[in-house]
Amino acid sequence: QVQLKETGPGLVQPTQTLSITCTVSGFSLTSYYMQWVRQTPGKGLEWMGFIRSGGSTEYNSEFKSRLSISRDTSKNQVFLKMNSLKTEDTGVYYCARGRSAHYWGQGVMVTVSS
């Protein structure tokens, strides 16, 4: 059974770094792309980036150099790190499996506020 679950801090202060973990089960990270998507209040879905099955990454240039995606295949975990957070980064962050995002996690709400 394919499962994805995001865990994160909930509240982050502006200028700080956001770290979110996506823990997966039921498949191998070496066989699938893993994507990160976010949804800010009242807005649609925004593609952030992915890590390929081979480990290479691609990012949305909107996040410039703030964003980093990595993984630990031995722990079945994918990581999102984004620095220099702004209040506009408040939203729900999702991980999703596959190039067509067949499976999604439940999402984790992140609030950026002092």
Added chain:
Amino acid sequence: DIQMTQSPASLSASLEEIVTITCQASQDIGNWLSWYQQKPGKSPQLLIYGATSLADGVPSRFSGSRSGTQYSLKISRLQVEDIGIYYCLQAYSAPYTFGAGTKLELK
């Protein structure tokens, strides 16, 4: 970057009505187009992938089609449970891009 122009932004339809939502890609994306349904407070759910393939467990009243760089999602007979927001996603080349969404409501 590839732009995805989704229309309409909102749609009000009656039960059993046929509903069509479209996404226009700014360049060729082959069949790398997926459709998702999102309900309030929930994660998006895959409906269609590869432009025309129905995802597992999705009712057969949903279908996808392609004409050149225009992609369509059709709901053949609208049901109450189909209410939500629909998004397309192009996964042809990075950066991937979502359409802006279509909010589907009952008339």
